[in-house]
Amino acid sequence: MYDALYLRFGPQNWWPGETPFEVMVGAVLTQNTNWKNVERAIANLKKADLLDPFAITECAPERLAEVIKPAGYYNVKARRLKNLVCVLAEDYEGDLEAFFSGDVDELRRRLASISGVGLETADSIVLYAAGKPTFVVDAYTFRIVVRHGLLFPEAGYHELKMLFEDNLPRDPQLYNEYHALLVKVGKDFCRKRSPRCDGCPLEEFPHEVEEPF
């Protein structure tokens, strides 16, 4: 599947973002949200000189919410960003290198323990900001896997993740490209309600069982 996707769509150059910190912020802002909206919110953050752990820590929540408004859920996301940068600023003096150093699984647990950072956001940060090997599972991954009959719709996040990690070399660049390709093909062909994809082995994939995890 990976080879077919790569041959068809080519390198996706993920994650879109200039610095690891920008990637972290984007990971929170894109929760259940169109990336286009996130770009505007990030542009606003840059314009306001707020793309920095300490700047966000010191910023009033109401103002932060206003700046990230285009990304939607701006009140909850302002809180979530503050929760995230609080750990960086308080525990690591804003030093991302220090924060990212150490065991991969411990890092993702540390991230996921922050309120507002779930499993996918944590994995996105570990893979795309820290460049460490962890496979990112999202709604598209779920749909594509289930509609191909590779797992049952009852499968949880961890099972999805392990399907990939158990069958691929532990290579961050491969995980990076694979997940990006799944999102690309998901956007184009595997939306919530889309007609059956050509070649799908199931007579009818389960529209009625949709939401993952």
Add this chain to the structure above:
DNA sequence: TGCCAGGCCGGGT
């Protein structure tokens, strides 16, 4: 013009 977007949390059974 609804439906959807690169989820996650907290409270209620």
Add this chain to the structure above:
DNA sequence: ACCCGGCATGGC
């Protein structure tokens, strides 16, 4: 342990 409502803007 599940289940569910809430959160919100902008694009197609």
